[in-house]
Amino acid sequence: MSADYTALKRELGYFIGDDRLIDDPLRTLAYGTDASFYRLIPKLVVKVNDEAEMVRILAAAHRFNTPVTFRAAGTSLSGQAISDSVLLLLSGDYWRGYSISDDAAIIRLQPGVIGAWANSYLAPYQRKIGPAPASINAAKIGGIAANNASGMCCGTAQNSYHTLASLRLILADGTVLDTADPQSVTAFRDSHDELLKSLSVLAAETRNNPTLAERIRHKYRLKNTTGYSLNALIDFADPIDILQHLMIGSEGTLGFISEIGYRTVVDHPCKSTALILFPTVEIACQAVALLKQAPVTAVELMDRAALRSVQDKPDMPAYLHALDDEVAALLVDVRAADPETLKLQVAEILAVLKNIQLVREAEFTFDSVAYQALWNIRKGLFPAVGAVRTTGTTVIIEDIAFPVPQLAAAVRGLHQLFEKYHYHEALIFGHALEGNLHFVFTQDFGITAEVQRYQGLMDEVCTLVVGEYGGSLKAEHGTGRNMAPFVEMEWGSDAYRLMWQLKRLFDPANLLNPGVILNEDAEIHLKNLKPLPPADPLIDKCIECGFCEPICPSRNLTLTPRQRIVSWREISRLKKSGEDAQRLARFEHDFAYQGLDTCALDGLCAIECPVGIDTGKLTRQIRQSQHGSAAARIGDWVDRHFSTVAATTRAGLRLAALSQDLLGDRLMGKTSGLMRRLSGERIPQWNPAMPRAAGKLPASVTDVPGRNGTVVYFPSCVSRTMGPAKSDPFQADLHQVMQSLLYKAGYRVIIPERPEGLCCGMALESKGLLAQADQSLLRLERALWAASEQGRYPVLCDTSPCTFHMLEQIRQPLQIHEPVGFINRYLLEHLRRTSQMASVALHITCTSRKMGLADEMRRLAQQCAQQVFLSEDKGCCGFAGDKGFTRPELNASALKRLKASLPADCEMGISNSRTCEIGLSLHAGLSYQSIVYLVDRCFEAEYPA
CATH class of the missing domain: 3.40.50 (Rossmann fold)
Incomplete structure (x- = not known):
């Protein structure tokens, strides 16, 4: 029986609103995209709010024989969070609950909690969760646990498997089990006795198979996320323990994790690090073997290609440019509870390395700024490749592990394969203490010959890792679709057969994320490859990692920056190809609201983006391209008559305030809402926090002497027009209070000539009226240049966005400040609390x-x-x-x-x-x-x- 998506959607509609049942072309593409280099477009996307909904959805999926895939943040790299069936998203405002035990030894987390948030909750106790993936600022707990993600300081001892305290999960049949609740466990033992007996039998058979049991132990001496967590069958006797540990790393193929309890680990406050350079990778790996016995927190290996990729970045050490081609580096991290212990640990590490040949003397830094600068070398490696890749190519990051004694030879083997297959840009870095290496390269999947080149490389990499060194094909990124064809190669036929037994035991209908981890298609890793067509230089470097999403204000309303870029790439592709005019028209229509109207243009996405993309710049550019001559004429008029616009705004605010006083807040809100609807939402919505009109500005230059200095004060157009709201505790206008504070601190205040007509142009720029915005800014720049006597006096603006825009755009050498920085630097010393x-x-x-x-x-x-x-x-x-x-x-x-x-x-x-x-x-x-x-x-x- 094939899946009936229409019937399923109708069934789900009985308990899920239409706004959370998504099947339009734009959003299924945008929401269906993850950080991997694969693409499947779901037939239906469901935003799930809670556990009760998830239970009902799984029951419905079973009735309609419909496969489902669970998605948390979509930062996974191996294709485990995509689907061409039903994609179940964790609704952004839900699944965020947590609790911490009295001693902070255990934290219970719902799957929608971002990893970094969990650590912020634990920070007051100087604790953290064990897993520390590079994506921790975006990755959610559900994905971290389902992939058994680890990271730089995690090793194997502190991953989700080894720090698991309890699990609350939903099985394919809709049953909920909470292993922290004795009543839930008792009920589950009664209802699922056959399942638990089967697990016990499989565990006993595994332990009684010495060859298989020893292979499992051997595989988990290394980091390993290839296949299922078979170590659960030999590590535990109780089938409940076996079950919950099998869920870790199962990538949503055995059940849904609705809550996890972690045993927390110590987060030492004192830190030190050193970038230690060695003449060759062999000598660096000799040092790794010694450092395993030293009090180190992390040891990161970087080859010369890795160092070369970041050596031109800001704040990088100058000596990186002069290194020989054979040089390799170790970034060594040390942490302790107090400074004295930290210094002793550093001394011990230096003693361990005293007989190892170095390129330059090892120097540990205890300065937090220098510490971060050194770690930025390591964190910048993946984006460094992404930033310089050819447009249209994608960035591949593979993840393998070797026994540490063979690490140097393995690195040499990888270098030879890169040379053989002409991946000259490839670089290697990794968590050396665990023998865990990442290698990064760029790949064009749009050309058949390039796909074949990739296939050849990966086939030989698998032979190198498994055949020559007995390593792991996936150390921490999960199997996904990427390594599914090679699971049997790594584990052998007995273990592979055991994995299929587990899959069929938990998911007999094969409806939970089918094709992930176990896949009978030997070439699935070469199918459904994601295209990255050129769309615009502003966004072409996007690697669709999703790091931008947690910071985006529209993430729970419409699209995120990643999803806007995915959508615009498709629109651009359709325009260039001309292949589907109807699809293009639908995309452009939907993108107008989803992508443009609801983009806040805040630019925070650029801070989180590994390659610094500000998606708001694309939004402005698209808006500009869509403006006709009428919009340009309006923009010109606003620019030339800004004082009139400001006066009109103040008049409107006075009228609104009068209406508020006469009608009251409730009736005023209803009246405003009605007028907005009748106007087609063109009239702004009034609300009780709406400001009243600001009063008139004072004279341009005050007579108050400046015993401590002179400042040019530019009240922004917002503070010149908008005063306090009726309910605000302070009723003076901001420009009055700002001047009051400046006078208290002994500053003479200069206000530019004719300020009522001045604006930084940001409002015009946000509408895509870039030429008019430039004219407005130029007028302001000239006024400030004159008022400051050609930069002699500092300039203070009272509004943060306007100040930032001026700092970015003004070309004259003006000293521009916003209130916080100016108060801290110049005023507080002249004031008393x-x-x-x-x-x-x-x-x-x-x-x-x-x-x-x-x-x-x-x-x-x-x-x-x-x-x-x-x-x-x-x-x-x-x-x-x-x-x-x-x-x-x-x-x-x-x-x-x-x-x-x-x-x-x-x-x-x-x-x-x-x-x-x-x-x-x-x-x-x-x-x-x-x-x-x-x-x-x-x-x-x-x-x-």
Whole structure:
């Protein structure tokens, strides 16, 4: 019986809303894409909110004989998170629960928790979870456990398998088992006695087969994620223990993990590292063998090609350029509970290496900045290849392990294969203590001869790893589709047959992620290869890793940066090929809202992206290309008559305030909503956090003398037009408070001439009116240049986004500051604190993060309040200039969890962008205002005039 997707969707529609049952072409492509180099497009994508829904979905899938694949973050690399059937996504605002035991020895996590979040929850206890994949800032716990991901400092002892405390899971038949709950275990033993007996029999047969048992022990002396976790059959006697450990690394093919309990590990606060250079890889590997006995946390091996790939990056050591071609490096990491112990450990390591030949003396750094710079060498290797690859090619990162005594010979063997198959850009790095190597190269899958070249390389790599050295074909990235054809080659026929027995025992209908781990198609690793057609130089370097997704404000509403790029690549391909005009029209229509209208343009994706892609720049460029002459004329008029636009805005705000006073908030909201609907959503939505009109600016130059200096103050157009909301605790305009603070600190204030007509142009740029934005910025630049006496005086802008835009775009050598940095650097020394608030909520804007001001902002807030709370989600608020008015659903989605994440006793919220503060106030349930208000309230002049 074949799958009936229409009937299944109708069945699911009884308990899942239409907005979470997705089958349109654009979103099935976008949501169906993961970080691997494979592509399957699902027939149906379902966003699943909770365990009860998952149980009902699995029951329905069984009735309709429909395969399903579970997806967490989609950062996996081996093709285990894609499907051409039904893809079950963890809804972004759900599956995020966690609990920590009193002694912090155990943390229980739902599968939607990002790995880095788990560590942040444990940080106050100086604990962390054991797994530490490179993708930990994006990867979710469900994927980390299902793939048995490990990482640089994890080794084998601290992976999910070895730190598993308990598991809550859903089997293919919909049964829920919680191994931490004795009642659940008892009920399961009664209901699934045959399953547990079968596991016990298989375990006994395995232990009684000395050859197979010894092979399993041998395989797991190394890192190994090829196939199922057969070690569970010899490590445990209780079938419940066997079952839950089999789930680790099963890649969603045996069941769904709805919660995992981890035994936490110590997270030592004191750290040191050294990049140690050796004349050859053989000598480096001799050092690895010695370091296994030393108190090291991690040892990362890098060949010369790896070092060469990053040597021109900023902050890299100059000596990297002068190294011989044979040089290899070890990045050695050491951690301890206190500085004294750390120094003793470093001394012990240096003693171990004293008889090893080095290229230069080993130097451990204890400085946090230098420490991070050295680790950036290692972290930059994968993106370094991605950034320089030929457009249209993809980046492959393979993941293997060798016995450490054979590591040097294995590296030489890989180098010979790269040479033989002409992968001259390939580089090698890895977790040397475990013999775990990654090699990275670029590949074109659009040419048959190139696919054959790849096939030849991989066939010989498998022979090298398994045949010559008895290694692992997948050490930590999971089997997926990538290595499924080679599982039997690595494990042998007995173990392979055992794996199929386990699969059929748990999933007799083969509906859970079929084709992953076990696949009878010997060439499945060469099929369904993902195309990466050129689309635009702004995004062509994207490797679709998904690291950008957790920070994107539209991630739970429409598309993420990765998904926007996937969609635009397909639109561009269809335009160039001309093959399917109907599909192209549908894509362009849907992308207008999904991709363009709901992109916040915040640019935080570039910070998280390994190759620095700002998807917002693509959005602006597309908007510009879609503008006709009418839009350009409107933009020109706005640019020339900006003072009129500002005056009109203030008049509108005064009218809205009057209406609010007359109608009250409830009736005003209903009236505004009706007018918005009648206008086709062209009229902005009013809300109770809407500001009132700001008052008039003072004279251009004040008479207050500047005993401590002079500053040019540019009140942004937002703060010139938008005053406080009716319910805000501080009712003075921001420009008044900013000047009050400057006067207290003894500064003379200059305001540029005719400020009412000045704007940085960011609002025009966000609409794609780039030429008009440039004109507006140029006018402002000239005014600031004149007011500052050609850069003599610093320039202060009171709004973070405007300041960042000016810093990026202004060409004259102006000293441009936003409030937080200026207050910290220039004002606090002339002020004295007279009071503190009890507690405040702090929102750090996107542009503050991009300017590196997050820590400064936090420290300044802590000067003004005894407690400072930050929301769990650290991304953009989604107000995005005026989108909070025109697309309020973006702001609502981005801040859905804000109110629940803040304690009830917060007195107010603070930020440094007026528009962001509107959305924050609306969704937090308390007023947000500029941090300037708080500083002005809590500080007075050190020496009153």
